[in-house]
Amino acid sequence: xSLRKLVITASAALGMVAAAGVANAERPDDGxxxxxxxxxxxxxxxxxxxxxxxxxxxxxxxALEHSAKEWGFELTIRDPxxxxxxxxxxxxxxxxxxxxxxxxxxxxPQSYVRLLKKAVDxxxxxxxxxxxxxxxxxxxxxxxxxxxASQGMDLLxxxxxxxxxxxxxxxxxxxxxTNPGMIIGMQAINDGLERYKDDLELVANQSxxxxxxxxxxxxxxxxxxxxxxxxxxxxxxxxxxxxxxxxKEAGKTGEVxxxxxxxxxxxxxxxxxxxxxxxAYLSYDGRGQGRDLAAVVKMLLQDxxxxxxxxxxxxxxxxxxxxKDNMDGACxxxxxxxxxxx
Amino acid sequence: MSSADRAxxxxxxxxxxxxxxxxxxFSLLLDGFxxxxxxxxxxxxxxxxxxxxxxxxxxxxxxxxxxSMVANMAISVAWVLFLANGGTPLPLAILCGLAFCLTVGxxxxxxxxxxxxxxxxxxxxxxxxxYGFGQSMLIEGDVIFVPRTEAWFKAIGGSTIMGIPxxxxxxxAIGAAVAALLGFxxxxxxxxxxxxxxxxxxxxxxxxxxxxVAQYVASSLIAFAAGVFTATLVDSMNTRVAASTLIYDVxxxxxxxxxxxxxxxxxxxxxxxGTLLIGTLLNGMTIMDVPYTVQNxxxxxxxxxxxxxxxxxxxxxxxxxxxxxI
Numbered sequence: 130x131s132l133r134k135l136v137i138t139a140s141a142a143l144g145m146v147a148a149a150g151v152a153n154a155e156r157p158d159d160g161x162x163x164x165x166x167x168x169x170x171x172x173x174x175x176x177x178x179x180x181x182x183x184x185x186x187x188x189x190x191x192a193l194e195h196s197a198k199e200w201g202f203e204l205t206i207r208d209p210x211x212x213x214x215x216x217x218x219x220x221x222x223x224x225x226x227x228x229x230x231x232x233x234x235x236x237x238p239q240s241y242v243r244l245l246k247k248a249v250d251x252x253x254x255x256x257x258x259x260x261x262x263x264x265x266x267x268x269x270x271x272x273x274x275x276x277x278a279s280q281g282m283d284l285l286x287x288x289x290x291x292x293x294x295x296x297x298x299x300x301x302x303x304x305x306x307t308n309p310g311m312i313i314g315m316q317a318i319n320d321g322l323e324r325y326k327d328d329l330e331l332v333a334n335q336s337x338x339x340x341x342x343x344x345x346x347x348x349x350x351x352x353x354x355x356x357x358x359x360x361x362x363x364x365x366x367x368x369x370x371x372x373x374x375x376x377k378e379a380g381k382t383g384e385v386x387x388x389x390x391x392x393x394x395x396x397x398x399x400x401x402x403x404x405x406x407x408x409a410y411l412s413y414d415g416r417g418q419g420r421d422l423a424a425v426v427k428m429l430l431q432d433x434x435x436x437x438x439x440x441x442x443x444x445x446x447x448x449x450x451x452x453k454d455n456m457d458g459a460c461x462x463x464x465x466x467x468x469x470x471x
Numbered sequence: 472m473s474s475a476d477r478a479x480x481x482x483x484x485x486x487x488x489x490x491x492x493x494x495x496x497f498s499l500l501l502d503g504f505x506x507x508x509x510x511x512x513x514x515x516x517x518x519x520x521x522x523x524x525x526x527x528x529x530x531x532x533x534x535x536x537x538x539s540m541v542a543n544m545a546i547s548v549a550w551v552l553f554l555a556n557g558g559t560p561l562p563l564a565i566l567c568g569l570a571f572c573l574t575v576g577x578x579x580x581x582x583x584x585x586x587x588x589x590x591x592x593x594x595x596x597x598x599x600x601x602y603g604f605g606q607s608m609l610i611e612g613d614v615i616f617v618p619r620t621e622a623w624f625k626a627i628g629g630s631t632i633m634g635i636p637x638x639x640x641x642x643x644a645i646g647a648a649v650a651a652l653l654g655f656x657x658x659x660x661x662x663x664x665x666x667x668x669x670x671x672x673x674x675x676x677x678x679x680x681x682x683x684v685a686q687y688v689a690s691s692l693i694a695f696a697a698g699v700f701t702a703t704l705v706d707s708m709n710t711r712v713a714a715s716t717l718i719y720d721v722x723x724x725x726x727x728x729x730x731x732x733x734x735x736x737x738x739x740x741x742x743x744x745g746t747l748l749i750g751t752l753l754n755g756m757t758i759m760d761v762p763y764t765v766q767n768x769x770x771x772x773x774x775x776x777x778x779x780x781x782x783x784x785x786x787x788x789x790x791x792x793x794x795x796x797i
Contacts, residue, residue, distance in 0.1 A: 182606050182613040182710065210606075211714045306763060336763030340712060341614075341705040346516035350757045353508045367614040371705040374629065378636070396556075396616050404619065406706070463611065 168431045169200040173228040177219050179236050181208040184394040185415045187463050192419025192471035213240040220244040230254040235262040237307045249438040254429045258422055260309045265441045267429055270422045272413040273445040278314035281362055281388050282321025284409050288386040289359035290328035296357040300333040302344050302372055304364045341371030348375035360386030366397040373406035399460035413446040416461040419471035482729035482780050483741050490748040497755040517750035518638035519700050524724035524742040525649050526693030531725055533686045534666040534734030535590035539598035540694040542713040546605030547572035548698030549708040552615040561621050575601055576691025580684030602713040616707045628703030638700050650739035667735030723774045724749055
């Protein structure tokens with residue numbers, strides 16, 4: 130055999146071995162996996178939260194990134210950083226870029242409506258996360274703000290009802306009034322007050338604009354005004370720590386109830402229950418939401434037949450009322466989601 | 472208008488009169504307003520705002536402004552907490568935060584004094600840069616909690632001494648220190664000179680540029696202190712405050728008390744008057760349970776009235792409207 134032939138034969142043999150290797154690496158298809166992988170690979174998903182800087186949006190991003198890596202779709206993040214105008218700009222640009230899907234968390238019910246309609250009309254799938262705009266898109270994944278606030282009023286009723294020998298006096302420290310969750314939540318609070326009108330009395334209704342320092346100032350004033358106040362209803366853990374500090378300062382920890390809510394991050398939720406800052410905490414579980422969101426994204430990316438927003442659906446997050454008794458293992462950290470998935 | 476008339480109608484006096492009238496009205500009309508406890512919390516609730524106002528006053532008197540104070544406060548202190556939560560010993564973390572905010576002050580000063588960028592633009596850009604840099608490079612998440620083990624640290628802003636909350640004591644101490652600086656020291660007089668007439672001040676030998684740098688370093692340090700009081704008061708630092716309207720409230724307490732935006736006028740007393748007006752207003756409105764949006768309208772109307780009054784009482788003329796004037 131000439132040298133030349135030897136080289137050709139050897140390389141042919143090597144080629145066959147290599148091809149066999151590829152064939153072996155290709156995993157068996159159970160009849161679904163192959164089609165799933167095929168329809169997800171190379172897709173583009175854009176994520177536009179209100180701001181990337183906080184626990185929930187980071188948890189969802191970590192969950193999406195985890196799925197993107199696993200299935201080979203591409204995730205881009207546009208961060209409007211609390212500025213609805215920047216969000217509008219990001220969305221307009223995305224509509225031009227035409228990704229397969231936009232995951233968006235609207236800052237208020239109104240600002241994005243026209244753009245989300247336009248996105249849907251131009252064939253982009255749109256999923257709204259945790260905040261619902263006035264328009265309906267492919268899916269809404271997130272908290273049921275009415276349900277949470279309603280459950281919050283039930284909890285306060287348990288703790289504070291006049292019928293249970295308490296004063297029945299409660300105070301509400303709400304967040305930014307234009308926030309979609311706040312708008313719907315306020316209706317639930319008003320309905321709750323109506324439902325429990327014999328047992329509960331709302332003595333103060335103030336907004337702290339999601340700022341713990343403002344919440345602290347309002348709470349100190351309210352506590353001085355109403356010596357027999359039974360409880361506070363807060364709307365977000367990051368703000369409610371200010372209320373908790375005011376209660377502690379007044380020496381009324383354990384005496385004045387504070388019902389808070391949020392996504393259940395360890396440092397914000399369970400740690401604050403453990404140190405008696407919060408009496409109870411309604412968690413909509415940001416980690417679970419991340420898993421829900423990733424699932425919805427994967428489902429919709431595989432549905433290649435339907436037109437966007439033709440059969441919208443909602444996936445409302447389960448809510449757990451956490452107290453010292455049941456909080457073990459209920460909270461999460463961003464690092465954990467990043468490392469281990471949602 | 473003679474100078475005697477001006478003194479009689481100085482903005483400080485007008486605002487003090489409004490604050491006093493409001494205080495009397497609330498005391499008579501609102502149950503539970505005029506109690507020792509409520510008055511303590513009234514002052515406490517605006518103490519940190521007052522501390523920031525003192526720092527802002529220092530820059531405004533020297534014919535500048537520091538719009539980066541709130542971002543600087545939020546990021547430097549959030550970084551301290553973030554480092555401490557990550558295992559860095561707290562004193563070392565505090566030094567890091569302090570170094571960060573000093574650098575910001577120094578950069579502000581250099582941009583304004585040596586590159587001659589107007590203070591309003593330099594510090595506006597710096598505030599955004601600090602927030603962006605901090606949020607993307609230094610910390611993760613927007614609410615950073617105070618490490619639970621450090622009791623001495625929490626006592627800084629979250630304790631009471633003989634019934635007086637510590638933020639009130641800090642406000643008094645920092646206010647007194649800055650008042651002494653402005654009133655009794657040579658650099659203090661220089662700041663007034665620089666604000667009143669920068670060119671004349673320079674000709675008379677005031678070291679303008681180093682003084683301007685020192686001014687912004689001082690406002691940064693005061694911002695850091697205010698951040699530590701905030702964090703230890705509410706057990707956390709919410710960096711979202713950098714994107715809020717807090718910085719306008721800080722300007723509000725300085726300007727409403729009668730510190731002219733054209734520089735060279737006013738002092739710590741004006742900040743105290745402005746702070747007490749806002750404190751009385753907020754406290755009264757909270758007791759009356761006035762909705763948040765209405766509170767904002769009332770507050771901004773008062774700012775507008777103060778600025779209009781200021782421009783009528785301290786009109787700008789050829790002498791005062793010069794380059795560097797905001």
